[in-house]
Amino acid sequence: MEGIISLTLLVFLALLMPGVVNRTRAVMAGRRGVRFFQHLHNVGTLLQKGAVYSPSAGFIFRAAPAVCLGATFTALLLLPFGTHGALLSFNGDVVLFAYLLALGRAALILAAMETGSSFEGMGAAREALYGALAEPALLLTAGTLALVTGQTSFARIFASAGSLPPQMLIVMGLILYVAIKLIIVETGRIPVDDPRTHLELTMVHEVMVLDYCGADLALLHVAEWLKAAALATLAANAVASAFAFNPLTVLALALAQAAAIGVVESLQARNKLARNATYILTITALAFVVFMLAYVLQQNITIG
């Protein structure tokens, strides 16, 4: 029962986050902006359209959207939302979470390479590189949480999070910062990538979905929203657990992250693609620093 509530809240958050980002950007641009739930209308229209497959597309291309959505959705089942527990929970599920997200990405990369288009090949190569560089950051973040709580399952990490000493708020705050950067990398937003760009030569994520249309594209859009919501909830849970651990706070923190992403997108230019690798490694380095900081703080507690 608890798990179902968590899942519902997660999906609800996933539907809200794109709207918050778009609204923030529109306000900062002085434009009227798209309607708040325009992304839902877009998906609705896509579901009514037919599909066009190029001759080089095989079964990987046709299966990838479903695999991507399935993997991301399964990852959601592992996350609690505030005090509500997760639907699935077992020791070590933090690692499964990271690799389910990676499975979704792998399916898309393979599908992009199957089309035989040089753009999609380039985009797939870039996505594979960034994914590989960002994966340690995600695992280190999960590792930090596991370290301070002594648990290796998300549900149990956050269940015992309420009993952490107040020094951990620093660590949780840093985790929030790393998580926002991770969302930017994983969902391909400025400064790593520009989701609104029309320039195929500069695309990372968008070029892999360039050949999809209709229901396939709809599934991929939904998978993107779910992934962003999952990472945001992870960070929101971590921070909320240090002071006020209830679903409302978690929701508010997650939406605040969306607004922060919107502000960053409005005021910053995207990186030169050659610099992206360094940028992502910096995030991983920061995640490592956070891990060491948590370790040191925890040692202090046991000794002192």
Added chain:
Amino acid sequence: MFRTKFRVLRSHGIQYIKRLDEAALPEIFRGRPVLTDPAEAAHPGDPQNGDAPTHTAGGDDISGPGACNGSTTRPGMTPGELAALCPTGAITATPFSLDLGRCLFCGECARRAPHLIRFTNDYHMAANDRRALVITPQTTALTPDPDLVRREITRTFGHALKLREVCAGGEGSTEMELGASMNVNFDFGRYGIDFTASPRHADGLVLTGPFTENMARALELCYEAIAEPKLLIVAGADAISGGLFAGSPAIDRRFLDRVAPDLYLPGNPVHPLTFIHGVMALTGRPFTGKKRKR
């Protein structure tokens, strides 16, 4: 850095036009023309009942001081002379009509025969029937005919529409105006309309330019790559009829023999408001309030 950002944001403020359905263009803008039947028109030299051309600024009468040759500025050309003057042959003498699909809105005909032709600043010029673009003295307004719109268009594209633009010989001004429809002032994104990068993601094609021979095959491939249901919009005089380039051997317009456009947008270039109003009318959306069920 933040101080400079703050200054830009402060000067920028809110930029979008709040009510696009109430937006009005200046008097001098040459929009939908109004024709007067030559048999009923006032004799040139009679007091004009509001038919004076609006674009000779400074109050210069076309026959007033500063005119060099009598033949250049003689008022009161006949329909036959107008037909010979028009750079694209948009004017027909009998029956007297002006084809907006060919018109380049240069305004020369209105200058030479103000008693017969007058350009208003009405930018509502979209049509979905090619014949409706031929303006006669009986035409009072121009709007797409809802009964001619294919059912799947209004059903599918009422809330979200992604368009792909293909330039097939266009000289750049209509393309820039289509891009301007997305900018912070016109912001057609608020209605769920957007231009997209890939034909696979698109719901329709917007074509500009007279369709050059060298682009003919690329155009076909792009149209085929779009999934059904899809729509076709032709924007600008060049795209609708070939414009100045109709009849050039470098043009190949056979694509339009095979695919019928869903919307025609006259203009040189097409004004963003013409484009936005045309697409909204085609997909059956109101500017305010809920979409009506059909």
Added chain:
Amino acid sequence: MENFTILHNGSGPVALHSIPCTDYAPFHARVAGRLAAGCHCAHYFAIPGAGDTLIVFAVLLDDTAHTVLVSAASVDPETAVPSLTALYPAMHPFERDIAETTGLRYTDMPWDKPLRLAHDRADRTRTVDNYPFYSIEGEALHEVNVGPIHAGIIEPGAFRFICNGERVLHLEIALGYQHRGVEKLMTATGNRLRQAMLAEAIAGDSSVAHGRAFAAAIEQLGDAPASNAPALERTIALEMERVAMHLADTGALCGDIGYQLGQVACEALRTVTINTTQRWCGNRFGKGLVRPAGTWYPLTPEIVELIRHNMTDVKRRYGEVSANLHATPSVLARFEDCGRLDPAQAASIGAVGMAARASGLARDLRASHPADAYPELGHTPVTEEAGDVMARLNIRCREVAQSIDHILALLHEASDGGTAPPAPDLERPLMPSALAVGLAEGWRGEVCHVALTDATGRIAHYKIKDPSLHNWLALALAVRGEGISDFPICNKSFNLSYCGHDL
């Protein structure tokens, strides 16, 4: 200077028989000599002559002497002739065009590729589908093909990259998709209004510049009194077009790097500028504003005040945007040291206009061959040394401020009164068997129209040169060594015209 007819910008038509016309060999030598002495080529074309011969014309510009040099040669199309491109790469688009349309062969042409695949080309077996791209064999490098249809709302053109991973080693640009046959249409009609509108339709974002070049050529052939030309209106219109397009380019460059603040601020400023043009003449791109021997849209006190108010506002706000771009590290990181065209390359390929000035080459017709109101403005070209994307952005930032200063100075003069310019004259007969050169410094660079009349006074040949004809090669060179993902901002920093090149 022997064997050249020497003109000044707008000095009047030249009778065809008075242009020195020799055999090709001495012509080749003297043109090469002038190019070596520092002139650059405004136009170079071939028309059918008596019998089966071709007459090749060269129109050169001498920036230091402020003159225009014209010369001609008679060529037998059956014999192969030595090429000027072998000595001066800057001549390549002209000789490729002559080879393509007339079938004339050059003995040592280093780059014999189709230019625009014109519908009246001599070799119909060459099409857009079999353009001979420079290709490599082997597995180490890969080729990326972009186009002809591009993802944004932009004109079509084919780009073939040869890359090592993400790094571009070579780019080849194949154009011709926008070819509409403008030059042939110009001569096929006697309707001067239709010709004026064809001129404006060469490149829609340079309507005023091309319109001005056309009007200048027609006015000289028609022997229109110079006082009839509305100098103030034309100069202000040309500068407003420059401002509008520089604003559009700055906004587009910001959009291409995902910098929303810069993009939206410039979009709004461009709307202000072109809406001002619309209030003046009814068209956001200034179409209809420039006509031969007069204008329908004189500067009235209301228009003067409107332009002054809006341009002052644009100058202030764009100054803030420019300061912000120079103060934002993420923007500077994208633009600096990217897409560099060094001065030697710019000079050897004959780059003109803004692209040349960004690499230190001060080519600007407003200073070297001033006409209209430019002599009294005393224009100094804006140059930069770095030749990268940042330099081209800087040129735009500085030229907007400079153009607005020019506009405000001219408005001051306009409001002092004076006679209103006359209405346009579209029926003036033209001098028979003559040649006239119409020049204008558009926002991209120098525009050159050459009109030749036949014995009855009809325009028999009309040859158009848009600055993009020279500058496309600059893009191909600038992108070498850059990451392929930086190509769009390099392309946008030049913002060349596909339709101006293809006619």
